[in-house]
Amino acid sequence: MSQKGFHVAVVGATGAVGQQMIQTLMKEKFPIGKLTLLSSARSAGKKVNVNGEEYTVQEATPDSFEGVDIALFSAGGSVSKELAPEAVKRGAVVVDNTSAFRMETDVPLVVPEVNESDLYHHKGIIANPNCSTIQMVVALEPIRQKFGLKKVIVSTYQAVSGAGAAAVEELMDQTKAILNKENYEPNILPVKSDNKHYQIAFNAIPQIDKFQENDFTFEEMKMINETKKIMHLPDLQVAATCVRLPIAVGHSESVYFEIESEHVTAQEIKEVLKDAPGVVLQDEPENQLYPMPADCVGKNEVFVGRIRKDLDEPRGFHMWVVSDNLLKGAAWNSVQIAERLIELGLVK
Template sequence: MKKLNVAILGATGAVGTELLNVLESRKFPIGKLKLLALEVGTTVPFMGTDHVIEEASGEAFKDIQVAFFAGGPISKVMAPEAVKAGAVVIDNSSTFRLDPDVPLVVPEVNVEDIDKHNGIIANPNCSTIIMVLAINPIHKHGELKRVIVSTCQAVSGAGNAALEEMMTQYREVLEGREAIANILPVASLKKHYPIAFNLIPQIDVFFDDGYTKEEMKLVLETRKIMGLPELAISATTVRCPVVRSHSEVINLETERRITRNDARRILSQAPGVIVQDDPAEQLYPMPAYVSGRDEVFVGRIREDTTVPAGLSLWVVGDQIRKGAALNAVQIAEQLIARNRI
């Protein structure tokens, strides 16, 4: 595999750090590595060498073949600059996900869309990635009619500051004090709630129809990735007091009936999926045991007897690893394999 010059924009955050871990563990063929972030001048170790953080600019992407953008509004400005400099951008922000000219890719689901890129490939929302890995194999066999998904999303998905605030709130409650909240559900809004010993049924801002921006990401991104623009999807996203890894309750209605045993077989053969489903042994996926894993885990597989053809699934995946960093690196690997870089 040929070596590529690589840049990571947002190299010091949670996704940037995980990108470095994934690049190293998968032995991605890096020639030169350039790390970009706000902490200019500080160093980050990678494979035994300290790399100095540089400032993000159009000039920084000169001679770079692949640029991983860890996320944030800076993508809107810097991604076109990186493309102009000759890089292919794999962007983890929401900026380009619904742009009809930008592929939105989960390699196990729609790898062929990589071939359509014009310099930018969007990395989907973490909850979307976790869901489509589980439901796409079912669709191939049963043809999806309707999807109802409720998520239980870890606090780390809201950033390190939210995670630190949760830990502080736990101490405050256990010491008999009031839990102070300044971040969740949305830092920029006027009202905040503690997440310790609590659930918050809001992730991102509300639209006029009562759905949140996070919920509509699941709907619209899933339709785009799977090439099903009319697929009926309803989503509810909930922030839960979990450190890492998102969980999802997914109810599916299909055109053709798929039995519980068939679903187990189909999912056990699906790339990137591990079936963990043995009620007699109380075996099912849980975020504490899935964190750090590459795969998405599926359990509690049941037939929904309220419809002629339906299934219920419990799906858990590490939203920082497969839900962000690993998926981005897999896209880059496929760019090389498909000779698109």
């Protein structure tokens, strides 16, 4: 760190998450001495305006990381796999928003509200979890701390911005075409690199990321495996069904969970969440108050409502969890990790 602040690099600066990372760094008044914006060769040369100053995005190469203190990666798994170790070699701490290193045993997978202390064990790379995982564990962790946690079954309602800025454009263009009774050709969603593409406007697609051998999607397996790792609960039962919907920003989740304690009321769950870090409780059915994606856009918190005790299972509960997938689900969690690293003295 120079006297003026840290040299921060954003890799994938022109993407949906990269753009949010830059904005979040500014909004949070992150102690930046120098800002370097990097991207793949395809996007290099683009101009990006940051607080009135124009930056030219440069192609990310191993040498780009000379002198960098903190590198925030969000340019896809293959870029991270190739360049994150190069950045570490050159002395940077990497916060990686891709799935490249998340399940590696010597890479901490961190949501600061849940497992900040895992940062102490970092070896240069800290992984930022999957968007849909982050918001769920922020809501579950305070409940686990007080009542234990045995089982989680989640169904997601995910926004298209999770698939990138081009997917949001596809949603909007397709919606216009359908309203105007014009033709359109889906070619991004559900998964750009997969074989078939489907209409997302006025539709629901029960596929996010590619199918695995066990017929779960990779997104579903991320939620399952990452939740166990972040919460340090290897035996937690977790199941997920992930669905893409015609929403631009804001993931929602219908979460069923079973706790270990007996005789707990929904009111006690609400009390715990009311004071939980990073959580905003919005749960007043009598006033029709509950979280919705349209209300969470641009906010860092995780919004929780619709908390009910299961009518049959005495340790079972239901809740509805909503968050801005580009912020707490990605950019804000990454910047928050970087902030915590600095505060804990874990950046050289």
